[in-house]
Amino acid sequence: MVFPSPPDRERQNWVERRRQKIRDEIARNRRGEYTVPTWVLTVALVAMVGGWLALMYLA
Structure with missing residues (x-):
């Protein structure tokens, strides 16, 4: 059975990829x-x- 990863872990992965x-x-x-x-x-x-x-218009 596969459980979805917790939001904290997903956020950490995003931060690490960004770094x-x-x-x-x-x-x-x-x-x-x-x-x-x-x-x-x-x-x-x-x-x-x-x-x-x-320059063209003011000169």
Whole structure:
């Protein structure tokens, strides 16, 4: 007979998986395998285009 795991154990497993994911990301970053998130690139692009348009309209 298989019993469902208690919620505490399930939560602990989720926390441990999350910690391992963070450890892996830190290790990748230390090796130089980091990437810039897409949302950061999007914000930078919008800021540059917005700045250029503002310069065109205000000049």
